[in-house]
Amino acid sequence: TPITPWWKDAVVYQIYPASFKDSNGDGLGDIPGIISKIDYLKDLGIDIVWISPMFDSPQVDMGYDISDYEAVYPPYGTVEDMETLIRACHERDMKVILDLVINHTSDQHRWFQESRSSRDNPKRDWYIWKPPRYAEDGTRMPPTNWRSYFSGGTWEWDEPTGEYYLHLFAKEQPDLNWENEDTRNAIYDSAMRFWLDKGVDGFRVDTVNMYSKGVEFLDAPIIDPEFYEQPAWLYYANGPRMHEFLREMNDKVLKHYDAVTVGELPHTPDPKKVLDYVGASDKQLSMVFQFDIVDIGQGVARKYQFQPWKLPLFKGIVAKWQQFIEGTDGWTTAFCENHDQGRSISRFASDAPEYRVLSAKMLAIMMTALTGTLFIYQGQEIGMINVPRTWPISEFRDIESVNFYHSIAAQTNNDAATLDYVMRSLQILGRDNARLPMQWDASAHAGFTDREAGAWMRVHDRYGEINVARQVGDPESTWSFWREMIRLRREHGEVLVHGAFEGFEMENEETFVFAKRGGGKTVVVMLNFTGEEQRVEMPYEGLELRVGNYGDVEGAEKSAVGRARVLRPWEGRLYMMM
Ligand code: ISL
Structure with missing residues (x-):
């Protein structure tokens, strides 16, 4: 292995397929749309393109619910389109990584269809099925009190077979059973080798620390009986076989392809634990996204109950994850946006018209000066910002935000002040902030789509001011500034990257x-x-x-x-x- 693997100095650009570029006028982004913009990314200085899930899916969670790892969601294109995309990137000396969503599948995946068909189906054990508990009065109760990320419990009752199945996310996203070796091998084949054999250079690994659930399924302690947050992740994140599974994944698959991995590591504030995943000698993950920076401002009792914060918190977090690799063989990442987060300008700086461009460039200086592999999210390079404060909940599309809003509405009997605060919080932290269509130019629908009725999700009110066409030729623009900073980062990698x-x-x-x-x-x-x-x-x-x-x-x-x-x-x- 070379001292500096190819991915350390790379600049990665994340594409969210639904919102990047529509090529066929159906209002939804697609793979030919991405292909048409590769030169744009090359010009910006991008080395690796990360594509969020483009696999076949019923889209309950925007493709993070996969029904077939070996097929592409038809409105996005075909497997052949993906092969063209991979070739187009490689011809320009760029790499491609895909999302690896293997904690769960869609409930429409044929593995789950088989698993739920009967208790003695050979794939029954590929998912996590448990018998009910019974209260003293005989009422049926789920196996644990865990709450899912998307509101409601994590257990769905299956009447025909008389058991519950586990879903940490939506009920349409059943968790795979990693304890079963056949399941693991099927994942390696279908979700990984299938795409690696087509030339993909690695993966962003979704919720990488939740595969090993542990043996005991214990009730989570209740912090606030009336409301939401509970540390159930104590029992399902960073479980006892996590590192064994990742070593196996390397031995069986990754090392044969020199593939890069960046794992998503929620609920893991302890640097020592993070190092267990990214120490180079241990061959588990190349690097991870640690969550401290993107959790800033989230509520304690509930996620979308925005908590004001002060700058020392932010600085301390940056410093902590800059310094944690010192004297070790680990590696880190520099990122502050992705498809699950509010835009950094709106969250960490100012999106007021007079300060937006200054803020964008100020954050660009910070990000490009940080040690680690740099990740940029689509639209960050032109200074895209959060949804306007005036948008009502009906403009939001994300299952987490929409479910959250409606569950709070139900719990509080539509209390106006509470719901106001929820909206305010969503307009800072909500996942939809990052999912608005990419703003390409000042024409109708921001040049994202030709569809007369517009895009699948409303375009930002300020797209006339914030768009690619306006910035690319302008040496003073945010886009030109990012390009210059990426160039500087490359020129002085020994200090800026390392x-x-x-x-x-x-x-x-x-x-x-x-x-x-x-x-x-x-x-x-x-x-x-x-x-x-x-x-x-x-x-x-x-x-x-x-x-x-x-x-x-x-x-x-x-x-x-x-x-x-x-x-x-x-x-x-x-x-x-x-
Ligand atoms: O959402 C969270 C808390 O509310 C996170 O801790 C969450 O575990 C993490 O962001 C997981 O996200 C990833 O997997 C999800 C998907 O909805 C996200 O878009 C994806 O990035 C389920 O696959």
Whole structure:
């Protein structure tokens, strides 16, 4: 193995197929649409394209409910289209990774259809079936009190066979039984080898720490009897056979293809535990998405009960996951957006018209200066923002958000103030914020679709101002800024991608100052997270200002007095010493 595997320095771009580009006028994105934009991604400086699920699916959870791993959802295209896409990327020296959703399948998958057909079907044990419990008065009760991610319990009663099956997500997403070796082998064949043999370069592995459920199915402690959150994940995440399963997956499949993996690792705040997954010598996962950064602002009792937060929390999390690999053979990721999260500008900076572009560029400086493999989510490169505050719940499409809203409505008897707060929270944290159609130009429906009736989901009200066509040719645009920062990151990979991180004034609530060192180079990044001027200290001497989001690199240093610097609203600067 080379000292630096190919995927460490790579910049990855995530595509959400439904919302990227519609080529055939049905209002839904598709694979030919993606193919038509590969040169656009190449031009931006992308090395790896990650495609969220495009497999056949009834789309209860936007394709994270797969009914056939070896087929493509027909409105998106065909397996041949995927082969064309893989070839088109490889011809341009780009790689392709797919989503690997193997904690559960759709209830329409033929494995589950067989499994539920009778108790003695050979595939019965491929899913997690349990007999009921009975209360003292004889009422039938599910095997545990666990609550699912999408509201309601995790157990669905199956009347014909008289047992419950487990579903951590929707009831249409039954959990596979990883204890069964035949199940594991079928997953390796159908979900993995099938696509690796077609040239796919790796996987983003969905909910990678939930396959081993443990032997005992215990009730979760109830924190708040009236409402929602409960740590049932204590019993189903990071279970006893997790590492054994991942080693097996490597031995049997991944190592034969030099495939890269990035696992999604919710509920795992402990760096030691994360290292167990990403230590290179142990051959489990190449890297993971740890959740601290994207969990910021989520409610304690319920996810969509937004909790205001202060900058030191954010900085501490960045520092923690920058530093956790030091002195180890592990690796980390740099990301702050994906299809499950609000847009970073709206969440972490300001989407007010006067500050949106500054915020976008300020965050671009931060992200491209962080150690780890960099992930960009579609639209982040043009500074897309959250849904407008005025949109009602009827514009939302995500099963989690919609179910959440309706369950709170039912529990509170439609209490207006509570539902207002839910809407406010969804407009910050909701998954739909990231799922709006990509804004390609200022024409009808943002150039995403030709369909007269528009896209499957409403386009953002501000697409005339925020779109690709307006930005690509403009050297001052957010898009051009990202491209320049990606270029800089590549040129100085030893410090920007691989360097050691040091944070300063970590309790300061207005600014974020950090340094990176590596390959004999030092970088200092200064970021103002407020709409007012802020004073900061330059921690080292002899550095030169290289990038600023105000575009006046020559003039900006004139006001410097000794080590003191004054940052303008949402200003970001990157200094370097070589
Ligand atoms: O959603 C969460 C909490 O409310 C997360 O902890 C969740 O476990 C994680 O985001 C899993 O997400 C992935 O799997 C889901 C799918 O809906 C998401 O889109 C996907 O990213 C089920 O497959």
